[in-house]
Amino acid sequence: MNAPETTQSRPMPHVLNTYGRLPIALAHGRGCWVWDTHGKKYLDGLGGIAVNTLGHAHPKLVPALQDQIGKLIHCSNYYEVPLQEQLATKLCELSGLSGAFFCSTGLEANEGALKIARKYGHDRGIERPEIIVYEGAFHGRSIATLSATANPKVQAGFGPLVEGFVRVPLNDLAAVEHVARTNPNVVAVFLETIQGEGGIHPSRWDYLRSLRALCDRQEWLLMLDEVQCGIGRTGKWFAHQWAGVVPDVMPLAKGLGSGVPIGAIVCGPKAVNVLGPGNHGTTFGGNPLAMRAGVETLRIMEEDGLMANAAHVGGLLSGGLKQALSGVAGVVEVRGAGLMIGIELDRPCGVILQRAADAGLMLSVTADRVIRLVPPLILSADEAAQIVAILAPLVREFLATP
Ligand SMILES: *Cc1c(COP(=O)(O)O)cnc(C)c1O
Numbered sequence: 001m002n003a004p005e006t007t008q009s010r011p012m013p014h015v016l017n018t019y020g021r022l023p024i025a026l027a028h029g030r031g032c033w034v035w036d037t038h039g040k041k042y043l044d045g046l047g048g049i050a051v052n053t054l055g056h057a058h059p060k061l062v063p064a065l066q067d068q069i070g071k072l073i074h075c076s077n078y079y080e081v082p083l084q085e086q087l088a089t090k091l092c093e094l095s096g097l098s099g100a101f102f103c104s105t106g107l108e109a110n111e112g113a114l115k116i117a118r119k120y121g122h123d124r125g126i127e128r129p130e131i132i133v134y135e136g137a138f139h140g141r142s143i144a145t146l147s148a149t150a151n152p153k154v155q156a157g158f159g160p161l162v163e164g165f166v167r168v169p170l171n172d173l174a175a176v177e178h179v180a181r182t183n184p185n186v187v188a189v190f191l192e193t194i195q196g197e198g199g200i201h202p203s204r205w206d207y208l209r210s211l212r213a214l215c216d217r218q219e220w221l222l223m224l225d226e227v228q229c230g231i232g233r234t235g236k237w238f239a240h241q242w243a244g245v246v247p248d249v250m251p252l253a254k255g256l257g258s259g260v261p262i263g264a265i266v267c268g269p270k271a272v273n274v275l276g277p278g279n280h281g282t283t284f285g286g287n288p289l290a291m292r293a294g295v296e297t298l299r300i301m302e303e304d305g306l307m308a309n310a311a312h313v314g315g316l317l318s319g320g321l322k323q324a325l326s327g328v329a330g331v332v333e334v335r336g337a338g339l340m341i342g343i344e345l346d347r348p349c350g351v352i353l354q355r356a357a358d359a360g361l362m363l364s365v366t367a368d369r370v371i372r373l374v375p376p377l378i379l380s381a382d383e384a385a386q387i388v389a390i391l392a393p394l395v396r397e398f399l400a401t402p
Contacts, residue, residue: 051257128185363391
């Protein structure tokens with residue numbers, strides 16, 4: 001995210017300067033609304049970057065988390081954690097997969113998926129396993145996941161990169177088939193079902209079906225990063241379900257805990273037994289508080305019909321934006337699925353972030369010129385209309401003033 005420089009002079013921070021932050025500090029929230037420390041109110045079109053599935057201070061989530069904090073926040077993976085069983089069972093039921101490993105972030109889920117792919121290869125006698133990754137991809141900022149990421153800004157200064165990745169363009173089946181014919185070391189295909197940070201670029205559903213067939217033929221793992229697009233955001237539990245495919249490995253994180261840090265690697269039959277005792281671990285992963293947040297998030301989503309809401313209100317929001325911006329020179333495309341929406345402009349538009357905040361709307365700008373909306377899944381039709389009413393004039397004004 002590129003926030004504009006602020007002219008205001010501020011004291012030297014003790015927090016490392018890794019984000020271009022806006023000079024706004026949020027104090028509390030309720031539903032899809034947040035308030036800053038000066039009492040200014042914002043409509044939350046960002047949801048903490050697709051994290052706050054249930055919005056803020058959800059009346060069903062808060063007491064459940066309070067209950068859990070009063071019982072047990074953390075123990076250790078030396079012991080059985082029944083809530084892990086409960087959440088894994090639920091995720092398997094929803095995805096048709098067979099088992100889950102829990103961690104705390106998206107990059108950690110992806111890092112684990114990459115380890116599974118490499119070990120899957122080694123188990124089959126491939127000494128130097130390679131993984132197909134994509135142009136435009138974002139998978140995280142650890143050394144391995146930034147190597148799998150395509151953004152040169154994410155990689156710059158952190159070489160040498162991890163080897164063992166082959167990069168192809170998205171939605172180009174011939175490119176993957178070419179790798180299949182020429183590279184016997186490939187063990188897995190790894191992609192976001194819908195690219196998020198790369199600018200909201202969906203995989204075509206027929207492309208995913210072809211990839212599934214190719215992976216079956218080649219005995220490769222199909223690994224779908226659903227860290228951003230999963231957990232109901234597109235109107236199905238997982239975005240790949242629109243294509244009718246089932247992956248072998250599915251990393252999850254962002255929306256799974258409604259704000260409590262959590263990640264998961266959900267595995268199908270080909271991947272579920274690749275890791276054994278001693279192969280992988282994490283101190284925080286799977287702790288009772290995070291697991292309770294996951295269990296309750298999924299329960300409340302079901303109870304309150306939030307996937308149907310994401311599909312319906314997402315349709316209203318993207319429809320409203322398309323209508324309000326139709327024919328506006330400089331708007332390239334409004335695209336996405338459900339409540340994962342990108343508005344691509346023909347020029348960098350980082351300044352929109354501050355202007356939207358001034359106008360009382362939280363959003364993000366990704367890939368320099370894509371305005372991204374990933375609000376809580378509880379967004380109402382009225383709130384969607386308010387987003388359009390605030391954002392469309394800002395975009396028109398931005399594009400009109402050179
Ligand atoms: C955000 C994101 C990640 C990284 O998640 P972190 O929790 O920030 O490590 C990985 N993959 C995708 C698709 C993401 O959107």
